[in-house]
Amino acid sequence: MKSFTPRQFSGRGRGRALHQDPMTDQSDKGISSAPHGIGTDFLYNPKLRGILSQVIVLVLLAWGLYWIVANTQANLVKLNQNFGFDFLGKAAGFDLSTSLIEYSSNSNFGRAILAGFYNTALVSVVGIIFATILGFIVGIMRLSKNWVISSAATIYIEIVRNVPLLLQIFIWYALVLKPLPGVKQAFNISDTVFVSNRGITAPHATFGDGAWLALALLAAGLVGTWIFRRWSRKKQELTGQILPVWWISIPIIIAAPFIGLLLAGWPVTWSYPELAGFNFKGGMTLVPEFIALFLALVIYTATFIAEIVRSGIIAVSHGQTEASQALGLDNGKTLRLVVIPQAMRIIIPPLTSQYLNLTKNSSLAVAIGYPDLMYAAGTVNNQSGKAIEVYSIALIVYLTTSLVTSLFMNWFNSRMKLVER
Amino acid sequence: MKFLKSLIMASVFGLGAAAANAATLDDVKAKGFIQCGSNPGLIGFGVPDDQGNWTGFDVDFCRALAAAVLGDATKVKFSPLNAKERFTALQSGAVDVLSRNSTWTMSRDTTLGLTFAGITYYDGQGFMVPTKLNVKSATELNGASVCVQTGTTTELNLSDYFKASKMEYKVVAFEKNEEVLKAYQEGRCDVYSTDQSGLYAERLKLANAAEHMVLPEIISKEPLGPVVRQSDAQWFAIVKWVHNAMLTAEELGVTSKNVDEMKASTNPEIQRLLSVKVKNPDGTEADNDFGKGLGLGPDWAYNAIKQVGNYAEVFDKNLAQLNIARGKNALWSQGGLQYAAPIR
Numbered sequence: 159m160k161s162f163t164p165r166q167f168s169g170r171g172r173g174r175a176l177h178q179d180p181m182t183d184q185s186d187k188g189i190s191s192a193p194h195g196i197g198t199d200f201l202y203n204p205k206l207r208g209i210l211s212q213v214i215v216l217v218l219l220a221w222g223l224y225w226i227v228a229n230t231q232a233n234l235v236k237l238n239q240n241f242g243f244d245f246l247g248k249a250a251g252f253d254l255s256t257s258l259i260e261y262s263s264n265s266n267f268g269r270a271i272l273a274g275f276y277n278t279a280l281v282s283v284v285g286i287i288f289a290t291i292l293g294f295i296v297g298i299m300r301l302s303k304n305w306v307i308s309s310a311a312t313i314y315i316e317i318v319r320n321v322p323l324l325l326q327i328f329i330w331y332a333l334v335l336k337p338l339p340g341v342k343q344a345f346n347i348s349d350t351v352f353v354s355n356r357g358i359t360a361p362h363a364t365f366g367d368g369a370w371l372a373l374a375l376l377a378a379g380l381v382g383t384w385i386f387r388r389w390s391r392k393k394q395e396l397t398g399q400i401l402p403v404w405w406i407s408i409p410i411i412i413a414a415p416f417i418g419l420l421l422a423g424w425p426v427t428w429s430y431p432e433l434a435g436f437n438f439k440g441g442m443t444l445v446p447e448f449i450a451l452f453l454a455l456v457i458y459t460a461t462f463i464a465e466i467v468r469s470g471i472i473a474v475s476h477g478q479t480e481a482s483q484a485l486g487l488d489n490g491k492t493l494r495l496v497v498i499p500q501a502m503r504i505i506i507p508p509l510t511s512q513y514l515n516l517t518k519n520s521s522l523a524v525a526i527g528y529p530d531l532m533y534a535a536g537t538v539n540n541q542s543g544k545a546i547e548v549y550s551i552a553l554i555v556y557l558t559t560s561l562v563t564s565l566f567m568n569w570f571n572s573r574m575k576l577v578e579r
Numbered sequence: 580m581k582f583l584k585s586l587i588m589a590s591v592f593g594l595g596a597a598a599a600n601a602a603t604l605d606d607v608k609a610k611g612f613i614q615c616g617s618n619p620g621l622i623g624f625g626v627p628d629d630q631g632n633w634t635g636f637d638v639d640f641c642r643a644l645a646a647a648v649l650g651d652a653t654k655v656k657f658s659p660l661n662a663k664e665r666f667t668a669l670q671s672g673a674v675d676v677l678s679r680n681s682t683w684t685m686s687r688d689t690t691l692g693l694t695f696a697g698i699t700y701y702d703g704q705g706f707m708v709p710t711k712l713n714v715k716s717a718t719e720l721n722g723a724s725v726c727v728q729t730g731t732t733t734e735l736n737l738s739d740y741f742k743a744s745k746m747e748y749k750v751v752a753f754e755k756n757e758e759v760l761k762a763y764q765e766g767r768c769d770v771y772s773t774d775q776s777g778l779y780a781e782r783l784k785l786a787n788a789a790e791h792m793v794l795p796e797i798i799s800k801e802p803l804g805p806v807v808r809q810s811d812a813q814w815f816a817i818v819k820w821v822h823n824a825m826l827t828a829e830e831l832g833v834t835s836k837n838v839d840e841m842k843a844s845t846n847p848e849i850q851r852l853l854s855v856k857v858k859n860p861d862g863t864e865a866d867n868d869f870g871k872g873l874g875l876g877p878d879w880a881y882n883a884i885k886q887v888g889n890y891a892e893v894f895d896k897n898l899a900q901l902n903i904a905r906g907k908n909a910l911w912s913q914g915g916l917q918y919a920a921p922i923r
Contacts, residue, residue, distance in 0.1 A: 237692030239690075251738060439722070527729070527752055527753040
């Protein structure tokens, strides 16, 4: 009956045994365990406690998930609804004010969401590029020794980043619409570009046969630049001679597609905007909603980027600047070759969050009627009644976009990392 | 393990209870008020003033419903809903009834799990333009930019109309009607389009209403009515018959002012409407209680009429300010479309 083991006599020994193998220890104790308080002892075992708490959290999580799914299912049944994505093939019946892909009210719901996604992608990508440029400029301006420049940057940052973005979007929308004239009184830039409260209308180029040559030459130019850059770097390491890489390659990259088009016999047809009745016909139009959203996102996000850039630069020890000046590098080169590369290590991770913020903030577009992903999803939901399906799609698309951005920035970060030898 | 099992079982049954909104009437009686989804910004149909008092045609319908169900027209709470949110709010049980100028369409009736409980207002989509455009007819709108509210039948009709008349247009759609109106005012679009009743209402909000005109064309049928969840036949019947009772009252000349005297009427139709017990010469009494079938008290229609009014009273009180004529919304006996099924 009573199991008699040496462990029972030695407190220290028992404790160690519990640490090593709590389960067997408990089981071979048998009845004798109760008087010794083994029943509560396991609560003080960190390893067991760790496992137990994780199991409890997992069970609760699984239960919560199960509850949500089962509840949704029960309610859908009650509403005579079924879960499915068949509705995506139904005709949408509504139009969008602007779309990058061919879209009309005859297109289906799926295409409406796709068109919305492209609009989100457009404003996000263009917004990220311009916010980065503006952010870097303002960040460096704020570090300037010139009092006027640095305080102008400070005032801009402090005002803009402390006003809610939605409010700024409304302000920009009003600022874009109010001063612009009607269609018939549109600002006319040499009869090709028209600016009115319907947006900016500009000529639109259609490329015919042979235009691939332009693309091919552009690609060749880019590859050539990359090879040239590697070669010139090697040469610099060997001989110390610095070749003007950018001054040579940028003109080539710009000229390449034009040469391609010339060789192909210039297969470009322009469609010029023309005033016809209520609106412009032909050309392409940048709607005021896009312009307002773009301005608001860029100007708002740039303030955060500016602060990130400033903190990144300040974090690089001043000794680095002094050392590079001692080596005879001028101010521009000191900044470009010594300070910025080191600052980038600090800048990139928070910069990634700003890019993600900008992308996600673009969903505020709905407030001013820019047909982005959330706008399209909302309208599709309303016309089809498939709330769960539609918002799951929107959720997955935003999540995927953010994760891809993160992955790219992580890759970029690992490339920019200080290579330690 | 046993504990876990009972936890799961509890959650399954617990969720059964949480999701049980099948008997809306019981829920409403238990909480003591009706949660009514309404338009937060349409003059004449649903709009709160600065003290939070709601007025409007759709709002009054909810009040009549509360009077019929709870005996007190003030026992309503209003949820302001925009076009995009409205059906989801009803589906999820956030509101008990949606009385918010919503168009009865086949897809809404068949795919949303919702049911339209009648037509309280016959409407149609129209266009409003600034008079300075010199447009006299919708057929002259080729190429125009049109401001609409998103998530409505309006944006669908618009596409149909321009397609059918082989004209082009540009849509600019916003979520809230205030934003639609603002964009129209600032010249973002040439035309404002919504239901005609809405056009008259929105026009009043413009600083210079005289400089805008509503075009004569009506491009769609917009039967507007209250919406309930499909799963609850009893609640559906209540909403439907409150509307019928208000129409019947108008037909029979029963108003909020004379409803008490009407209780003495010998007209059997009025007796049935007001659940008046009929006495026979031999002293026996016969019941006329039609509220029972709805799960309501005998005074269901009396309360609605007494506290809110009949259809004509509600119409005149809310829509006369917009100069909207009865038109299609007149009783069938007066050349309109409003026709109540008989209470018998």
